[in-house]
Amino acid sequence: MLEDVDARIVAELAADGxxxxxxxxxxxxxxxxxxxxxxxxxxxxxxxxGYAARLDxxxxxxxxxxxxxxxxxxxxxxxDYPQRLAGLGAIESCYSVAxxxxxxxxxxxxxxxxxxxxxxxxxxxxxxxxxTTVVLSTPFEDRQVVPPKETDR
Amino acid sequence: MLEDVDARIVAELAADGxxxxxxxxxxxxxxxxxxxxxxxxxxxxxxxxGYAARLDxxxxxxxxxxxxxxxxxxxxxxxDYPQRLAGLGAIESCYSVAxxxxxxxxxxxxxxxxxxxxxxxxxxxxxxxxxTTVVLSTPFEDRQVVPPKETDR
DNA sequence: GGTGAAAAACATAGGGT
DNA sequence: ACCCTATGTTTTTCACC
Numbered sequence: 001m002l003e004d005v006d007a008r009i010v011a012e013l014a015a016d017g018x019x020x021x022x023x024x025x026x027x028x029x030x031x032x033x034x035x036x037x038x039x040x041x042x043x044x045x046x047x048x049x050g051y052a053a054r055l056d057x058x059x060x061x062x063x064x065x066x067x068x069x070x071x072x073x074x075x076x077x078x079x080d081y082p083q084r085l086a087g088l089g090a091i092e093s094c095y096s097v098a099x100x101x102x103x104x105x106x107x108x109x110x111x112x113x114x115x116x117x118x119x120x121x122x123x124x125x126x127x128x129x130x131x132t133t134v135v136l137s138t139p140f141e142d143r144q145v146v147p148p149k150e151t152d153r
Numbered sequence: 154m155l156e157d158v159d160a161r162i163v164a165e166l167a168a169d170g171x172x173x174x175x176x177x178x179x180x181x182x183x184x185x186x187x188x189x190x191x192x193x194x195x196x197x198x199x200x201x202x203g204y205a206a207r208l209d210x211x212x213x214x215x216x217x218x219x220x221x222x223x224x225x226x227x228x229x230x231x232x233d234y235p236q237r238l239a240g241l242g243a244i245e246s247c248y249s250v251a252x253x254x255x256x257x258x259x260x261x262x263x264x265x266x267x268x269x270x271x272x273x274x275x276x277x278x279x280x281x282x283x284x285t286t287v288v289l290s291t292p293f294e295d296r297q298v299v300p301p302k303e304t305d306r
Numbered sequence: 307g308g309t310g311a312a313a314a315a316c317a318t319a320g321g322g323t
Numbered sequence: 324a325c326c327c328t329a330t331g332t333t334t335t336t337c338a339c340c
Contacts, residue, residue: 017204051170059200082292089299139235146242
């Protein structure tokens with residue numbers, strides 16, 4: 001859990017990852033070097049795992065997003081699905097989940113044809129059956145989730 | 154679609170959003186000012202929509218991730234679900250999807266109790282029934298998805 | 307933890323090819 | 324489109340509180 005000032009720093013960097021330490025220092029009311037030091041510690045602790053440009057998948061030529069649920073064909077097979085799937089560049093995220101299915105992956109592809117190819121690759125490489133849910137639009141995505149108040153645990 | 158050098162710039166900034174223009178220039182083999190100009194254009198075009206720190210949800214006090222599928226109770230109700238859901242800070246992403254359900258949202262909460270509260274808020278605020286899939290672990294997430302080769306569309 | 311100051315590195319704008 | 328140069332800003336380190 002984060003202390004108050006750290007929480008504010010993290011919130012600012014989540015909203016603007018390229019914000020300068022000078023700006024950051026003004027916003028949180030500390031000196032530049034104090035902020036710098038705190039950011040470094042947050043990075044070392046792993047609370048901040050890195051920085052990334054937020055990209056527009058459509059403009060990158062990947063207009064089609066889908067969620068694919070995976071069910072192992074052989075329930076007794078060794079569970080190395082993530083490794084098998086990691087090689088497929090179209091898979092953006094991979095979640096192990098509770099429920100009737102074992103994994104959910106989120107993919108970005110250029111076209112229905114590319115999705116078809118990808119599904120066949122997933123099925124053969126991971127020996128799973130798949131259930132695909134196509135995304136029609138994305139009202140919002142990757143918002144900063146507010147840290148919970150002490151009250152609502 | 155992006156031209157070759159722009160694609161490399163975008164890839165570098167996706168991997169390291171705080172990379173300096175000087176480094177970027179070296180990596181792509183252009184002068185600093187040329188790179189700077191290209192980045193500005195990518196930002197103006199909207200291909201780069203911003204920059205964000207990548208945070209560890211666990212360390213922020215949100216160890217529980219879930220996907221919730223939403224089905225409207227009244228199929229004829231006006232479709233303003235995203236606005237109704239946007240106010241709930243625990244919802245990180247919201248997708249309109251094709252399939253038996255209408256929306257999938259991804260949430261981050263502090264505890265099972267917080268998830269229970271959230272589900273009840275979603276059901277009352279949006280007049281939907283819900284189906285929840287709890288994430289057990291995240292082998293990988295928000296990877297950079299490689300832009301497709303011209304061949305595999 | 308925090309500050310402030312100095313050196314090095316960087317961002318940014320302008321003019322030139 | 325790109326490069327180079329000049330200027331102001333930012334990052335980074337360090338000695339000190």
